[in-house]
Amino acid sequence: MRILVSGAGIAGPVLAYWLTRHGFSVTVVERAPTPRRTGGHAVDLFRPAMNISEKMGVLPRIEERATGTNRMTVYREGTRRSVRVDLSKIFSATSDRHIEVMRDDLSEIYCDAARDDVEYIFGDSITAISPDGDVRFENAAPRRFDLVVGADGLHSNVRRLTFGDEPRFSTSIGASFGVLTLPNTSGLDGELSIHVGVGRTAGMYGARHLRDARVLFLFRSEPELGHHHDVPRQKELLRSAFEGLHPDVDRWLDELDRTQAFYFDSITQVRMDNWSRGRVTLVGDAGYSPGPAVGGSTSLGVVGAYVLAAELARTDGDHERAFPAYERAMAEYVRGSRAAALSAAKTLIPNSRLGVHGLAQGARLISALPAGPSRALLRLTTKTARLHNSMNVDDYPPPPKPSRGRVGRADDPGGRLGAG
Template sequence: MRILISGASIAGPALAYWLTRYGHSVTVVERAPTPRKTGGHAVDLFGPAMEVAEKMGVLPRVAEMSTGTTRLTVHREGRRRPVTIDLTKIFGAVTDRHVEIMRDDLSEIFHHATRDHVEYVFGDSITALADDGQVFFDNGAARRFDLVIGADGLHSNVRRLVFGPESGFSAFIGAYLGVLSVPDSPHRAGELVEHLGVGRTAGMYGAGRPGDARAVFLFRSRHQLDYHHRDVSRQKQLLRAAFSGMHPEVDGWLDELDHTPAFYFDSITQLRMDTWSRGRVALVGDAGYCPGPAVGGSTSLAVLGAYVLAGELAVANGDHERAFAAYEREMTPLVLGSRAFARNAAKRLIPNSRLGTWAVLRGLQLVSALPTGASRALAKLNGKGLRLHDSMVIKDYPALASNSTNTSKTNR
C-alpha cells in the first residue's frame, strides 16, 4: 500500500520504519524545512520502547547519544542548603531499562534509519483529504494514497482536518512546560540542577554535547492561559512572569530567553479521544493520545504505538479497518494507564504546598539512599504506578518482520 505519514519527529519515522519492513511504500511529509537538529528537550525511553528501538537496530546509537544525567541537585525555595540525589537509583526503581535522550537526537536517529527506504518531503503540509484517497498540500501537487497517518503531535493538522478542532478532545491538567537552550557549565557534567518551589520548578541539564544545555520550567495554573501556540513572544512573557525572582540562577536562565536558539512552551494537556481512526485515516503518538508533555511517558507511548499500528496492518494483510480496530484495542489500556500516571506525576513534580515540596524531596532522598534492589522491590509493588511503563505488554510481530522485504522504493 501507498501510505502517507504527516510528521517527521518521533512517531512518524518510527512508523515509517516498520511499514517499510512490511513492504509498504511510505512517504513522510513534514512542515519544517529540514530535519530538526537543535533545540528540543530530553525525553525518556522505558523498557518496552527500548525493546522496539533494539528491534530497529538503533539502540546502540540511542545509548551513545544519551544525555548522561546521573545526579540531581535540588535547591528548595527558601532553604539554603541543596540536596543531592542519585538519579541512577531513582530510574533504577521505576524501570529495568531506561535511557534519557534529547528529542531531536532521537528523531534524527529514526530519520537516518529510514531515509534510504522512505520518501521524505520537508517544507510542506496537508491542506485537505478527499474520501477517494486524494491528498492536497500547501506546496506540492495533489497525490493519492491508500492510507494517511497523523503523527504530527499534540496540535495535529491531520486530526483537525478529519476529527475537528483540538478543543473538542483536549483536557488541561493544570500546568505548563517551557524549555529553552542555555550555555552549559562543564563542571556540571551529568548533573540536573533543580529549584523547587510551591507550584513551580525550574531545572537545567546538559544536552549531551559540549556547551549545550536546556533549562526546563514547570508551573501550575488553575486556568488555561491566554496565548496562541505559535505566539512565541507571549509565551516568553508568561514564562518570565511565572518564574521571575525565584532564584538568581533561575533569573539567569530566563535572561537567555532574549537570544536562545530554541524555545518550547505549551500547556500540559491530555488528548482524550474515543477513537484514533476514521475511514482511511489514523492517528499515532501525541496526535492521538498525548498523555501530557513531560509527565506521561509520551515518547515511549509514541514508539510503542508506531510499532503496534504497523504490526496490526501486517497481521490484517492490509485490511485497514480490521487493523485500526486491533491497534486501538492493543493501545487503549496503555493509553489509559499513561493518562492516570501523568495526572499523578504532574502533582508530584509540581507540588502545590510547602509540605508537598518537603515530601517530594524526602521521597527522593529515601529512594536515593536505599540499595537499588530494595528500592526496585518496593516500586514493583505498585506496577500501575511507578512501574507503569515497564508493566506495559505488547504483541510481538517478529515472524512478520523477518519474512517481509523492504520494497518501498520499487513500489513507488
Template structure:
C-alpha cells in the same frame, strides 16, 4: 499499498520503518523545512521502546547519544538542598532506560529510514477526502490508501478529520518550557535546579552538547491566554511565573531573548473515543498524548507506531480490521499512562508547603534505599509508577529486508 504519514519526529519514522519492512510504500510529509537538529529537550525511552529500538538495529546509536545525566541537585525556595543519583529513580520505574535529546533521536530514526521512505519537507496536508485524495500546501494532490497523523499534540490531521483540538484536550493544570542556553554551570553529568510551591526550574547538560537546557514546570489555577505559536507571549508568561525565584533563575530568564531554541506548551492530555476514522488514524501524541514530560509520551509514541504497523501487516493492510485491533492492543496502556501523568504532574510540582516538604523527604529517602527495594516498594504501592514496562510487545510477521542501514 501507499501510506501517507504526517510528521517526521518520532512516531512517524518508527511507523515508516516497520511499514516499509512489511511491504508498504510510505511517504512522510513534514511541515518543518528540514530535520530539526537543535538538540531539542531530553526525552525518556523505557524498556518496551528500547526493545523496539533494538529490533530496529538503532539501539547502539541511541545509547551513544544518551545525555549522560546521572545526578540531581535540587534546592528549594525555603533553603533546603537534596541530592540524588538518578539511576535510583529510573532503575526503580523501568528495567531498561535511556535519556536522549529529542532531536538526536529523531535524526537516528530518520537515518534508519531515509533510503526506503520518501520524505517531503516544508509541506503540510490541507485536506483529506474519504477516498484517500490528499491536498497539500505546496505539493500536488495525491491519492493514498491510508493516511496517518503522527504530527504531535497540535496535529493537523486530527483537526482536519476529527475537528478542533479543543474538543479533545484535557489540561492537566501545568505548563512546561525548555530553553537552550550556554552551559555556564559546567553541567555534563548532572542536573541542578530549584523547587518551590507551584513551580520548579532545572538546568542540565548533555555529554555531547556544548550548550545546556533549562526546563521549567509551573502550575496555574486557570489556563493561560496565549497561542501556541506566539513565542513572545510565551516568554512573557514564563518571566511572570518565575519572577522572584532565586538560584540561577534570573540569569536563565535573561538568556531568553538570545536563546537559539525555545519550547513552551501546556501539559495537556488528548482524549478521543477513537483514534481512527475511515482510512485515517492517529499515532503518538497526535492521538493519545498523556502529557508532555510527565506521561512517557515518547516511549508511548514508539510503542504505538510499532503496534500500528504490526496490526496493519497482520491484516494485510485492511484498515477496517487493523485500526480496531491497534486501539484494542494499546488502549489500556494509554489509559494507564494518562492516569499516571496526572499523578506525576502533582508530585513533580508541589502544590503546597507540605507537598514541597514531602517531595524533599521522598528524594532523601530514595537516595538512601537500594534500587531493588525502591522498585519493590513501587510495585506494592500500586501507584502506576512501573507502568512504562507494563505492555508486552507482540511479535508480528517477519519483516522483509530493505536498503536502509541504521
C-alpha cells in the same frame, strides 16, 4: 499499498520504518523545511520502546547519545540546604530498561533508520484529505494514497482535518512548560540541578555530547495557557511564574531574549474515544497524548507506531480490521499513561510546601536506600514505573526486509513527488 504519514518527529519515522519492513510504500510529509534541530528537551525511553529500538538496529546509536545524567541536586524554595540524589539508582528502580536521550537526537536516529526506503517530503503539509484518499498539499501537487496517518503531534493538523478542531479533544491538566537552550556556563556534566517551589519547578541539565545546556520550566497555570503563536507573551508568562524562586533561576530567565531555541506550551492530554476514521488514523501524541514532559509520551508513541504497522501487516493492509485492532491493543496503555501523567504532574509541580518537602526528601530517601528496598518503594509510589514495567507488546512475526525507496523534497515537484 501507498501510505502517507504526516510528521517526522518520533512516531512518524518509527511507523515509516516498520511499514516499509512489512512491504508498504511510505511517504512522510513534514512541515519543517529540514529535520528538526530546534533544541528540544530530554525524553525517556522505557523497556517496550527500547526493545522496539533494538529490533530496529538503532539502540547502539541511541545509547551513544544518552544524556548521561546520573546525579541531581534539589534546592527547595526558601532554604539554603540542598538535597543530593543518585539518579542512576532511581532510574534502575523505576524500570528494568530505561534510557534518557535528547528528543532531536532520537528523531534524527529514527529518521535515518529508513531514510533509503521512505520518501521524505520536507517543507510541506496536508491541506485536505478526501474519504477516498485524495490528498492536497500546501506546495506539492495532489496525490492519492490508500491510507493516511497523522503522526504530527499534540496540535495535529491531520486530526483537525479529519475529526474537528483541537478544543474538542484537548484537556489541560492545569500546568504549562517551557524549554530553552543556554550556554552551559555551570559546566554541568551528568548532573540535573532543580529548584522547587509551590506550583513551580525549574531544572537545568546538560548532556555529555552537547556544548550547551537545557532548562525545563514546569508550573501551575490556567487551562489552555499555550498562546501557541505569541512567543513574547510566553516568555512574559515564564518570567512572571518563576520570579524570585532563586538567583540561579533568575539568571536562566535572563537568557530568554538571547536563546536560539525556545519552546512553550500548556500540558494537555488528547482524549478521544477512538482515533481512526475511514482511511485515516492517528498515532502518538496526535491521537492520545498523555501530556508532554510528564506522561512518557515518547515511549507511548514508539509502541503505538510499532503496533499500528504490525496490525496493518497482519490484515494485509485492510484498515477496517487493522485500525480497530490497533486501538484495542493500545487502549489500556493509553489510559494508564494518562493516569501516570496526572500523578507525575502532582509530584513534579507540588501545590503545597509539604509537597515541596516531600519531593526533595522522597528522592533523597529512595537514592539512599539499598537497591532492593528503593525499587520496591518507588514501584509502590509511582504509577509511571508500574505502567511502563508492566506494558507488554505482542510478539508480531518478524517482517521481511524492504526494497529500496526514494527521498523527496517539497521543492522537487518532478518525478519524485509524482511517482507512485
